[in-house]
Structures are given as structure tokens and as C-alpha cells.
Amino acid sequence: MSIEEKVIEIIVEQLDVTREECVPEASFIEDLGADSLDLVELIMAMEENFGIEISDEELQKIRTIQDAVNYIKRKKGLAG
Amino acid sequence: MERRVVITGMGTVNPVGNTVDETWAALCAGKSGIGPVTKFDTAPLATKIAGEVKGFDPLRHVEKKDLRRLDDFIVYALACADMAVQDAGLAIGGHNAERVGTVVGSGIGGLRTIEKEHSILERSGPRRLSPFTIPAVLPNLAAGQISIRYGARGPISCPVTACAAGTSAIGMSFRLIKDGYADAMITGGVEAAVSAFGIAGFNAMRALSTRNDEPEKASRPFDRNRDGFVMGDGGGILVLEELAHARRRGARIYAEICGYGCTADAYHMAAPPPGHEGAARSMEVALKSCGMDPAAVGYINAHGTATSLNDVYETQAIKRVFGEHSRNLAVSSTKSMTGHLLGGAGGLEAIVAVKVLCEGVVPPTINLDEPDEGCDLDYVAHRAREAAVEAALSNTFGFGGVNAVLVFRKYRD
Numbered sequence: 315m316s317i318e319e320k321v322i323e324i325i326v327e328q329l330d331v332t333r334e335e336c337v338p339e340a341s342f343i344e345d346l347g348a349d350s351l352d353l354v355e356l357i358m359a360m361e362e363n364f365g366i367e368i369s370d371e372e373l374q375k376i377r378t379i380q381d382a383v384n385y386i387k388r389k390k391g392l393a394g
Numbered sequence: 395m396e397r398r399v400v401i402t403g404m405g406t407v408n409p410v411g412n413t414v415d416e417t418w419a420a421l422c423a424g425k426s427g428i429g430p431v432t433k434f435d436t437a438p439l440a441t442k443i444a445g446e447v448k449g450f451d452p453l454r455h456v457e458k459k460d461l462r463r464l465d466d467f468i469v470y471a472l473a474c475a476d477m478a479v480q481d482a483g484l485a486i487g488g489h490n491a492e493r494v495g496t497v498v499g500s501g502i503g504g505l506r507t508i509e510k511e512h513s514i515l516e517r518s519g520p521r522r523l524s525p526f527t528i529p530a531v532l533p534n535l536a537a538g539q540i541s542i543r544y545g546a547r548g549p550i551s552c553p554v555t556a557c558a559a560g561t562s563a564i565g566m567s568f569r570l571i572k573d574g575y576a577d578a579m580i581t582g583g584v585e586a587a588v589s590a591f592g593i594a595g596f597n598a599m600r601a602l603s604t605r606n607d608e609p610e611k612a613s614r615p616f617d618r619n620r621d622g623f624v625m626g627d628g629g630g631i632l633v634l635e636e637l638a639h640a641r642r643r644g645a646r647i648y649a650e651i652c653g654y655g656c657t658a659d660a661y662h663m664a665a666p667p668p669g670h671e672g673a674a675r676s677m678e679v680a681l682k683s684c685g686m687d688p689a690a691v692g693y694i695n696a697h698g699t700a701t702s703l704n705d706v707y708e709t710q711a712i713k714r715v716f717g718e719h720s721r722n723l724a725v726s727s728t729k730s731m732t733g734h735l736l737g738g739a740g741g742l743e744a745i746v747a748v749k750v751l752c753e754g755v756v757p758p759t760i761n762l763d764e765p766d767e768g769c770d771l772d773y774v775a776h777r778a779r780e781a782a783v784e785a786a787l788s789n790t791f792g793f794g795g796v797n798a799v800l801v802f803r804k805y806r807d
Contacts, residue, residue, distance in 0.1 A: 330459035354525040355463075367521075 317364075317392070318383050324363060325379065328356045338380040364390065398652070399571045400805055402578075402645040403484065403633030404745045405477025407470045409445030409626045409732050413477065417742075418749050421757035422778040426610035426731050428624050434590055441602040443609040444588040445626030445733030463526040464539070465504030466586035466627070471536035472543065474631035474741070475580055479544060482633035482645060484578060486544045493577040495548035496541040497567045498584060498631065499559030501737030501792070503533035506589045533737075536584050540631075548576045556792030557697075559583045560629060560740025561800055565654035567634050568800075577639045582741030584629030592625060599664065601701060613734075614761040615698035615727035616705045616769040623699040623729065629738025630745045649751045653801030655680030664793045670707035673697075674714045676797035677787060681715075684801055689719045691801075692783035693750050695743045696773075697791045698727020698759065699734055706768040708789065713771075724781055726774040730760045740790045744800055747786040751804050756781050 315323070322336045331346050342348040348356065357368050360382065366389045368376075376382050404414050409427025411417030420427070427445045436442035447470065452461055455473040464472075475498075479486070486494050507530040514522050529535055534552035541550055549570050553562035560583020567579035596602045603622040605612040614620040640647055657679060659672035666673065681688055697708055713720045728746050735742055750756055755778055762775040785803040792798070 328459075330457060351525040351529075358522070358524075 317386055320363060321360065321379060321383050321386065324359050325356065328352070328359055336379055338383070339378055341378050360386065366390070397572050397574065398637040398650060399568050399634050400637050400640050400650050401632050401648040401748055402635045402640050403478040403482025404630065404648065404748065405474040405481060406628065406630040406742055406745055407447055407450055407473050408628035408630070408735060408738070408742050409447060412447070412450050414745060418753070421728055421731055421746065422755055424731065424758050424760045424777060426760060427626065428609045428612055428733050430609060431588065433588070436593070439590065439593050440597045440604050441593050442606045443612055443624060444593070445624060446588060447627045463530060465507040465530040467500055467504060467584050468530065468536050468539050470586060470628050471498055471584040471631065472539055474582060474584065474629055475540045475543070478631045478633050479580060482635070484633055486546055490577065491545050491547045493548050494544070494546040495550060495567065495570060495576040495579045496537040496546050497549065497551045497553070497563045497570070497579060497581045498537040498540060499553040499555065499563035499737050499740065500533040500536055500584055501554065501556045501559050502585065502587045502592070504531035505587045505592050507531050509589050509591045540580055544580065546580060555796040555798065556794055557734065557736050557739055558790040558792035558796040558798040559737030560742070561744070561788060561790040561798035562656065562740070562796070564632065564634070564651070564740060564744050564800055565656060565798055568651050568654050571634055571636050578633060578635045580631060580633055582629060582631035582744065583737045583739065584741065585736040585738035586627050587736055588625050588627045596625065603700065611761050613700050613730045615696070615700040615730050615759055616765055616773050617700070617762050618764045618766040620700040620702070620705065620766070623701055624733040626733030626735045628735055628742065630741030632741070632744060647805045649748045649802050650805045651800060651802050653680040653684035653686060655683060655799040657797045659795030659797065661795055666703055666707045666791065668707060669714070670711040672795060673708060673789065673791055673797045674711035676799045677711065677715045677789070680787065680799040680801045686785060686801060688716050691716070691785045691787060692724060692781060693747065693756055693786040694723055694725045695747045695786065695788045696725050696727045697789045698729050700729065704791070705766065709769050709771055720771060723772065724756045724774050724779065725771045726757055726759045728757055730762070740788065740798065743788045743790065747788045747800070747802050750783050750786050751802060754780055754782050756783070
């Protein structure tokens, strides 16, 4: 499973949204209905799944699904 | 003109039923809801039995996403509130939102969440704690989540008065309506403390029955062979409403709530004093608050925990208040069947008292094979009985020396 697919799977489970809503530019808060606590829980799930740690400062910069995917790829040393 | 307060809706989830009808049928049939604990490993515990909620589908009341973020006591509260508000047919919106309030008590709050998240803290460190831990644990989040769901923007609170919490909540709500601060209240008590931590804690006080091989016979209020209380989960929530408000919208009225008494023992953190004068005074205050002649009371839903001290002292207190009339009273402890729902007890047992007035049937105290010395009232042993009851009391007493009593009567114009 690609990182994109895994990220979307986590989002669908955590935020109870459909796969169709999970377009790359979708914002967690504005488009997917998350509040600040949902976001913390979502990031925790990603940390666990990808074996990474995301600091609170970095968390501030992750607004969309694409942000999350890019961040995880960078952290895993897979892309720019 | 004096404002009167009536009950127009009721909902419950508890060890004998997941609706008011199911519960009432089970109680009148003398059915026990106590069994071996199934939700966690009881091997190290002295007590291995409790009244668990059974066959309850939380997804009928909360969304999947929210389920893992809410403690069970909040899920039970939302379920009870859904049933009660629907039963009342009460629409809450722009026209009345600020006049509808929410007071729901809980003795302990999210104990199972504390237990689970504390294990995560120990095992995996603070960064793994769910951000929903605190809002799942706080006792007032039952009221908070209900108010959010229904947009009820009037008074909100959560008495945390141990085993009296549900009664304290209903008493407070009654006063808020009577004194003009609200026209309707969603109110009662809930608990979900059946956990290793909860059982171990009460076991440490030697407060629980250890009759593990006969769960259905373990809760034995007033019986010579009682050996402590049995914990139960769930609770009950009612819709209280100002009479004119209820009549204007043509609501069905179950009964009137007319009195509330609350006193402190100022004696000991957990034990009642001999004679339990604080309990007697709370009954007296409740009756006096509505000018009710004690002889008008036909039924008392007793606190009746099946602890060694409570049952004898509660009996003494009832005799002090009712004198000769205490011999005519039907006094039953439905905890013999449901177990003790702690903060949820007052909510559930208020519903039982109201049903007694509506149905003309008194549910029994089961397992009362041989009344203990000093337990010499009519506890309606074993079998339900028909009885036209005009007024009923619900007694609940809590750790910290809290005594809370409600008075209900048949509704008449």
C-alpha cells in the first residue's frame, strides 16, 4: 500500500469520512470536519502507523492531506 | 402563582433493561440483572460479579467515530436522554432553547477511561494519551454532551454526590423549574464504574458482596445473610417540565415531582451514624417542602444497598419519620435486582417511583429470605404486588454523608 493510500485509510477510519472526500487538497478542518482534538488524534494514528514522531510545531503546518503525505514522505526519506 | 413540576419523559439503560418498558417488566417479574463480569478479567479480584448493561447497541445513539471518544457513562447518558426527550415529545429549539436545562449527576465519571489511559501512560508514555481523555473522564460531560446534542442552553450542572448524585441532580432540576430559572430540564444520573479499578476500590473497603457463585442471589437488601452491595452500570434520565408548559403543548404527564430534601450527616466519610438521623431529616425536609402529610405516602424506593449498616439504619430512619404509618408503607429495594448504580441509582429509581404511581404495582425486594434483626418493615419480599399508591419517595444516600430524597405524587389538576 502506498503512503497516500495508507494516509487516506487512516483518515477515513479516524474522521468517519468517505474515500471520495479524501482528495489531496482537502483540508482536515475546513473540508473534513475535524476539530483541533480530532487533528491531534489523527496525527497520533499516523505517528503510530508510520513509526515517526511529529512535533507540535510541525503539526501546525499540516493542513491538507497532501501536506500530510509530503511530510511523511520527507520524514521517511522517500521524496523531496 | 406557584409553579408545579411534572415528569413528561423517561429513559433508562441498566442491568435489567435497555428501555423503561423492559426494565419495568423485569422488575415486576423479580428478575435479577446480576451476573459474572464479562468485560474484563476478574481473576485477581475478590468480587467477580456485577450488574452489567447487556445487549445494548451504542450505535443507535452515537456515531462510530464518537464512540471511541466517549466514556461509557456518557454513552449511557446520551441513550437515556434520547429515550426521555423522545418520550416527552419535547422539541428544543430557538423558541425555548434557553429555558431548557441539563443537570445529570455521576458519582465517579469516566473511570474506565482513566484506567485505560493510565495504562497507556505507564506503558507507552504521555505522548500516546488520547486527546479525548479529559473530556471523556469529567463527570459533567454527560450533561455537557446532552446539552450539545439537543441545543439545550439553559442551566447546566453535575452534582458529584456519590450514590446520591442522580437524586441530587433531579432535586436541583426540580428547584430550577420551580424557582423560574427553567421551564424544562433533562435530568438524572448515570454511571459506568464496573471496572477492575472500581471493584478493587470498593473491595478494599469491604463494601461489596463476594457471593460469586450465586450472582443472582448476591444483592440481598434487608436480608440476614447479606454481605455487601453489588455494583451496577447505567442510569436513568427524566424530562421534568413546568406544569403549564407541559399542558400548553399537550404533553402526557406521568406524575408530579413535588418535594426534595437534602441533608448532611457531618459524621463519617463513608458510614452512616446509628439511627441515620440525617436520612430521617432528609425525608422530613422533603415532605415538609411540599406540605405532604407522611400518611399520604404509600411507597418508598429505599436506598437499600444490602450493606450491613445501611439497611438497619435506613429502617430506623423511616420509622422515625413515619411512626405508626411505617407499618402501612411498602418499602422495596430494586437494587436487589439492578445492583447499585452509584450515581446512576437516583435516576433509575426515580423512574421506578414514578412507574409505581402510574401502574399501581410495587416491585419487590428479591432475595429477602430472612429479614435481619432490626429490619421489620414491609419490604415487599420476592413478589411484586398491586397497590394504589398516591405518593412515593425515592431515597438515596452517598459517601460523604449525603442524604437526598425526592417526593412524587399522582398527577391531579
